Amino acid sequence: MSVSAPTALVAQADRLSFVEAIEFLLVPRESVTGGVQVGGVGEMLQLTANHMLLSALAVAIACAIALPLGLWLGHVGRGEFFAVSVSNVGRAVPTLALIAFFIAFVGIGFANVLAALTVLAIPPLLTNTYVGVRGVDPDAVDAALGMGMGEAQIVRRVELPLAIRSIFGGVQLAAISVVATAILGPLASVATLGTPIVSVNVYGQAGLLGAAILVAVLAVLVYLALTALQRAVTPRGLRAGREPPGLERRIPFLDRRSAQPT
Amino acid sequence: MSAVELVVAQLEIRSRRGGTCVSENGFCPGWIVDNLWRYVDPLVQHVILTVVSVAAGFAIAFGLALLAHRRQWLTPPISAFTSVLYTIPSVAAFLLLLPVTGRTTLTAIIALVAYTQVFLFRNAINGLGNVPEDTKDAARGMGLTDREVLWRVELPLAVPEVLAGLRVATVTTVNLATLAFFAGAGGLGAQIYQDITFRSNVVVAGGLAVLLAAACDLLILGGQRLATPWRRAAVA
Amino acid sequence: MRRSAVSYLTALVVSVLSLALAGCGGGGGGQEQAGGRQEPIARNPQNASKKVTVGAKNFTEQYVLGEIYSQALEAAGYDVDKQLNVGSEVLAFKALREGEIDAYPEYTGTVLTNFYRVPAREVPRDAQEAYAEARKRLRTDRVTAMPITPFDNSYVLGATRKTAERLRATTTSQLAPKARDLRITGYPECRQRLDCFVGIERAYDMDFKEFVASENTYEVLDQDEADIGFLFTTDGQLATGKYRTFRDDKDFFPPYNVSFLVRDQAARSLGPEAQRVIERVQRPLTDRAMVELNSRVVVDKQRPEDVARQYLREEGFVR
Numbered sequence: 014m015s016v017s018a019p020t021a022l023v024a025q026a027d028r029l030s031f032v033e034a035i036e037f038l039l040v041p042r043e044s045v046t047g048g049v050q051v052g053g054v055g056e057m058l059q060l061t062a063n064h065m066l067l068s069a070l071a072v073a074i075a076c077a078i079a080l081p082l083g084l085w086l087g088h089v090g091r092g093e094f095f096a097v098s099v100s101n102v103g104r105a106v107p108t109l110a111l112i113a114f115f116i117a118f119v120g121i122g123f124a125n126v127l128a129a130l131t132v133l134a135i136p137p138l139l140t141n142t143y144v145g146v147r148g149v150d151p152d153a154v155d156a157a158l159g160m161g162m163g164e165a166q167i168v169r170r171v172e173l174p175l176a177i178r179s180i181f182g183g184v185q186l187a188a189i190s191v192v193a194t195a196i197l198g199p200l201a202s203v204a205t206l207g208t209p210i211v212s213v214n215v216y217g218q219a220g221l222l223g224a225a226i227l228v229a230v231l232a233v234l235v236y237l238a239l240t241a242l243q244r245a246v247t248p249r250g251l252r253a254g255r256e257p258p259g260l261e262r263r264i265p266f267l268d269r270r271s272a273q274p275t
Numbered sequence: 276m277s278a279v280e281l282v283v284a285q286l287e288i289r290s291r292r293g294g295t296c297v298s299e300n301g302f303c304p305g306w307i308v309d310n311l312w313r314y315v316d317p318l319v320q321h322v323i324l325t326v327v328s329v330a331a332g333f334a335i336a337f338g339l340a341l342l343a344h345r346r347q348w349l350t351p352p353i354s355a356f357t358s359v360l361y362t363i364p365s366v367a368a369f370l371l372l373l374p375v376t377g378r379t380t381l382t383a384i385i386a387l388v389a390y391t392q393v394f395l396f397r398n399a400i401n402g403l404g405n406v407p408e409d410t411k412d413a414a415r416g417m418g419l420t421d422r423e424v425l426w427r428v429e430l431p432l433a434v435p436e437v438l439a440g441l442r443v444a445t446v447t448t449v450n451l452a453t454l455a456f457f458a459g460a461g462g463l464g465a466q467i468y469q470d471i472t473f474r475s476n477v478v479v480a481g482g483l484a485v486l487l488a489a490a491c492d493l494l495i496l497g498g499q500r501l502a503t504p505w506r507r508a509a510v511a
Numbered sequence: 512m513r514r515s516a517v518s519y520l521t522a523l524v525v526s527v528l529s530l531a532l533a534g535c536g537g538g539g540g541g542q543e544q545a546g547g548r549q550e551p552i553a554r555n556p557q558n559a560s561k562k563v564t565v566g567a568k569n570f571t572e573q574y575v576l577g578e579i580y581s582q583a584l585e586a587a588g589y590d591v592d593k594q595l596n597v598g599s600e601v602l603a604f605k606a607l608r609e610g611e612i613d614a615y616p617e618y619t620g621t622v623l624t625n626f627y628r629v630p631a632r633e634v635p636r637d638a639q640e641a642y643a644e645a646r647k648r649l650r651t652d653r654v655t656a657m658p659i660t661p662f663d664n665s666y667v668l669g670a671t672r673k674t675a676e677r678l679r680a681t682t683t684s685q686l687a688p689k690a691r692d693l694r695i696t697g698y699p700e701c702r703q704r705l706d707c708f709v710g711i712e713r714a715y716d717m718d719f720k721e722f723v724a725s726e727n728t729y730e731v732l733d734q735d736e737a738d739i740g741f742l743f744t745t746d747g748q749l750a751t752g753k754y755r756t757f758r759d760d761k762d763f764f765p766p767y768n769v770s771f772l773v774r775d776q777a778a779r780s781l782g783p784e785a786q787r788v789i790e791r792v793q794r795p796l797t798d799r800a801m802v803e804l805n806s807r808v809v810v811d812k813q814r815p816e817d818v819a820r821q822y823l824r825e826e827g828f829v830r
Contacts, residue, residue, distance in 0.1 A: 030374040045601050046625065048705030104446045105488035107453035110481030113467050117300075117477045121725050121736060193364030199699050200471060202724040210366065210457075212700040214599035225370040229363045236362040285548050286795060286825050288803050291751045291810055298751060298810045300730065306812060313814075472727035473812065 034222035045217040051209075052220060057227060064205040064231070067198065068191045071127055075134035075187060080180065083139045087146025087176070088168050096143035103136030108194040112201070121201035133194055134187035141183025145176030174248050181243035185236060192232045206231070303475045311479070313466075318483055320380075320461040324452045325491070328384050329445050332391030337437075339392075340399030344429075350400055357392040365390065365451045369458035378459035386458065390451055391444040398440025402433030438499040442492055449488040463487075548827035549795070551586075552788060558588035561781055566612035567595040568603050571808050571815065572664060572745060572801065576616040578819030580771060583792040584785065586829050595815075600625055608652055613777035619645045619659060620765035622772075624706055631710060634765035638663060641766045655778040657786055659768035660793045662745060662801040666707065666764050668695075668757045669742040671732050675755035678738075682760040683715055686739070690717035696731040697741030699724040707741060714763040729754070745798060747806030769793070795826050 041053030086092040115129040149172045157171045173180075196207035206228040209220035216224075296303040336357075343349040368386040376382040406429050414428045415421075453464030466480040563584060567577030577595040585591045594612050597603045600621050606612045619638070622645040623629040635641045638659060646656040668683055669675075678693075680686045686693075701707035702722045712718065719739075725731045728740040729748040742749070742756060749756070771789050773781070800822075807818045823829040 044703055046599075046700070046704050046706070047628070048709050049703045051703065101446070101492070104443070104450060105485050105492065107450045107464065107481065107484045109453045109464050109467055110477070110484055113471045113477045113481060116726070117472050117474045120734060121723065121731065189362050189364075193366065196364060196366045199724060200726055202699075207366070208699070210370065212703065214601065215700040215703045221370060222374070225367040229367040229371065232364050232367075233359060233362050236359070285827060286800050286803055286822060288799060289750075289806075291806060294751070295811075297812050300733075310812070470812075472725070472730045 030218065030222055031226075033219040034226055037217075037219040037223035038227060044215045046215055049215075051216050052223070057206075057223075060204060060206050060208055060224075061227065061231065063203070064192070064195050064198075064207075064228070067123070067127060067130065067195050067203065067205060068188065068235075071130035071191050071195075072134050072184065072187050074127075074131045075138055076184070078131075079135045079138035079183075080142050083142025083180075084146055084168055084173065084176075087143045088164070088172060090147070093143075093147075096140055099136045100140035103133070108133060108190065109197065112194060112197045116201050121203075123203050126195075126198050126201050126203045130191045130194060134191050137186035137190070138180075138183040141179045141186070142176065145179025145183075146172045148179065149175040177247050178243065181239065181246070185239050185243075188235050188239060189232060192228070192235055196228060297475070300472070300474055302478060307475055307479055314463070314479055314483060317461060317463045317466045317480070318487070321449070321452055321463045321484070321487060324380065324383060324387065324455055324460060324462055325445065325448050325487070328387035328448050328452070329391060329441070331384065332388040332444065332448075333395055333441065335388065336392050336395030337399050339396055340403060343396075343400055344403045353396060354400075357396050360389045361393040365454050366457050369454065372458060380455075380458075380460040383452070383455035383458040383460035383462075387448050387451055387455070391448060394440045394444040394447065395437075398436050398443075399433065402436030402440075403429050405436060406432050435499060435503050438495055438502065442495045442499075445491045445495060446488045449484060449491060453484055549791065550827065551830055552583060552791070552828050554586060554588040555784065556588055558781075558784070559590060562590045562592065563777060563781055563785075564592045564594055564611070564613045566593075566597045566603055566606060566615035568600060568615070568617075569596055569598055571747065571805055572743075573616065574815035575804050575808060575818055575822075576769060578816045579792060579822060580614070580616065580789060582816075582819055582823055583788050583828060586823070587784065587788045589781065589785065607654060607772060607774060610774065610776075614771060614773040616769045617772050618664065618767040619770055620665070620767040621706070622649065622656075622770075624765065631706070631714075631763065631765055636762055636766065638766045638768050642768065642770060645770065649772065653775040655773045655775055657771040657773065657789050659770045660796045661768075662796050662798045663766055663768050664743050664745040664801065665759070665767045666711070667742050667744050667759060668711070668739050669732075669749075669754050670739050670757075672753060672755050674732075674738050675757075680757060681755075682758040683711075683763075684760050686757055687715045687717045690715075690719045693719055693739050694721040694723055694737040695719045695739045695741065696723040696725055696728050696737035698726065698728065701741050711763060714761060745801040745805055747802060747804075747809035750802050750806040751810065769796075792823070792828055 037052045038057050039054060041050045041056065043049070044051045083096065086096050111133055112126070112129055115125050119125050119128070146168075153171055153175065154167060157167045162170065195203075195205045196210060198205035199208045199211040206224050209216035209224035213221045291298065297306050339349075339353055343353055365386065368389070369383060372382045372386055376385060410428060410432075411424055414424050419427065452460075452462050453467065455462045456465035456468060463480045463484045467477055470476045565577055565581045565584070567573040574595055577593065581591045581593050581595075594606075597606050597612060597615065600617065603612070603615050603617070604626055607615060619641045620631075620634060623634045623641065624631050627648045629644075635644060642656070642659045649656045668686065670678070675681075678686065678689060680689070695708070697708060702724060703709060708722060721737075723731055723737040725736075728742065729746075731737045732740045732754070739757075740754075742754070744756070748754065771793075773785075778786070804818055804822055807813050807821070808815055820829070
């Protein structure tokens with residue numbers, strides 16, 4: 014049997030559906046096809062935890078790869094075309110196509126989905142880190158050199174803090190993308206909040222909507238948490254939200270605004 | 276049902292012992308060429324979804340930007356609102372709209388329009404705000420009214436920024452439209468999903484989506500260069 | 512004495528033969544010659560005013576059957592509207608009862624276990640008895656169940672030839688003690704369905720190491736991402752000969768012949784001719800035929816509507 018998209022004939026549903034969806038999230042009930050219990054807080058927590066684990070790991074690994082690379086490229090001022098284009102290319106590849114590519118060519122299972130999500134998360138992180146570092150005021154770097162700081166120290170103590178706002182913008186973009194795409198995990202045998210959506214025949218319409226509500230709320234919470242984290246980590250002097258002054262001088266051809274959502 | 280055994284089926288039972296490119300799930304140019312026509316309808320649906328969503332999104336975002344340009348205090352709340360909209364996973368958005376607007380293309384368009392706002396609004400408001408105060412003073416000094424200043428000074432100078440936002444919004448919309456089948460709107464994503472393990476299918480449908488995004492990107496980039504000959508052509 | 516015995520015997524044999532021949536002949540629209548091509552379905556212009564919406568569930572065999580029935584009814588002159596992706600059996604049955612579709616092909620086993628909650632154990636194992644039971648129950652929902660197809664699409668566990676040889680099992684019971692170390696794969700919702708994974712684990716007292724969910728069970732088996740797969744007896748991929756199935760020796764699964772379900776109201780307005788067309792067109796659908804048709808879709812990657820058209824042409828129902 015090939016499972017189709019949820020293209021079933023849906024009788025005209027109404028506001029009552031949302032009430033049923035919330036009920037699904039709170040109260041376990043027998044599945045539509047019978048024989049097993051689905052829904053309820055327990056299962057939803059389990060699916061949410063798995064979803065978050067998958068997403069967090071993907072973003073963490075992507076950071077481990079993209080941040081050092083972006084910092085280095087930005088610091089030495091090389092690879093500009095690459096660092097900026099990788100985001101354009103990343104935006105052009107549909108997330109469904111990426112997952113499908115991995116399922117069809119690489120395989121299914123947690124590791125493979127993690128790999129796909131990591132690939133998804135790298136472009137915004139790389140570009141935003143690069144742009145953030147390039148936007149650091151050259152005078153600040155000169156001053157640090159004058160004070161006798163070494164290369165690594167300049168990156169760590171001058172460029173990184175000044176670029177933090179841009180970097181966090183990248184983390185937010187990456188996190189939103191990954192949390193959204195993890196919904197497709199069940200297609201590759203990974204249980205996430207997408208399970209009630211893919212197995213709608215078992216979980217029912219209430220499960221479908223319930224999962225949609227839950228994952229939307231989760232995504233917004235992640236976004237808000239990251240925003241709060243960004244505020245906490247940004248050096249006080251930069252919190253006024255001014256545009257990095259060095260940016261225009263150092264990357265004339267870049268459309269810097271497309272690099273950040275906030 | 277023993278009577279049936281006497282009816283000799285005329286159906287040709289083909290031998291499948293040897294593998295073919297398709298049955299071995301390879302990348303099969305032969306099959307692709309023969310079946311390219313299957314992707315035409317989904318591609319057309321995809322193009323329509325993109326064009327309509329971006330056009331409507333642009334109209335709304337630009338209207339909001341003009342409003343916020345006059346009343347600066349509106350900018351932060353609108354910005355925040357559009358950012359939060361973008362945060363909602365597209366699959367969730369498509370599904371949540373189903374009970375409200377039904378299983379139609381319109382549902383998908385509503386969600387896609389919402390996703391374009393964060394880029395289009397931000398770039399429009401920034402573009403309009405790009406004009407230095409002295410330039411505007413000079414214009415007013417020359418006798419232009421506020422409205423004329425808008426039309427003849429602020430808008431033309433905002434064009435590069437606006438078009439840059441349009442580029443990002445369009446590429447993003449092509450990307451998100453692959454999930455529009457959750458709202459019942461078809462598109463290339465429906466093709467991918469219906470045979471997600473068949474390599475040739477994934478490559479063609481996914482490839483077409485990427486090509487569509489690239490084409491839109493280049494088209495708007497070209498428009499950007501045409502519209503702003505006075506800026507350095509390298510302003511992307 | 513001997514001569515009359517021979518002549519009586521001859522007469523007996525001839526009458527039996529002609530009865531048998533008559534038994535497989537008959538049915539609407541023309542005479543069939545047993546053992547040969549079918550007669551084309553005759554278009555009756557009076558049917559043009561009779562509308563019917565044909566539905567189907569959401570997998571390959573259903574698309575093919577839906578197309579076959581639709582195209583056959585169209586050939587007979589009916590005004591057919593196709594809604595061939597209604598969803599799961601729950602949604603399809605609901606759509607049928609509520610009148611959103613007039614008819615769709617359903618499996619007798621599914622009707623009894625899923626719609627009327629008959630425990631799988633209690634469903635008759637004889638195809639005709641199961642059909643009679645299903646038809647009786649469907650009357651209470653004002654649905655007419657047409658006579659069943661020859662083929663029976665049941666669940667069956669299977670593996671690649673290599674794995675089957677390695678496990679040295681030919682029946683599901685032989686597999687049961689080894690299940691602890693085996694990974695089993697099926698489509699995502701199978702894991703939570705009584706008539707799939709949940710049911711078979713209970714019936715054979717098996718405890719598989721892992722359930723691997725995927726959109727293509729055979730691909731997973733090929734890639735050795737699982738050892739055993741949840742297959743269907745009319746799966747197209749079985750025609751390639753690369754897989755072995757394990758016999759359901761505990762007879763866990765009920766019969767799954769297809770009966771074209773039609774709303775009573777629609778059945779009345781379409782008339783008995785529609786039933787004759789349906790019965791005729793499905794008669795050549797043996798297990799082998801269904802596997803062939805399914806394999807044209809999943810192995811050759813042709814479209815269900817084209818495969819249905821090929822079937823009708825090759826069998827002679829349509830020119």
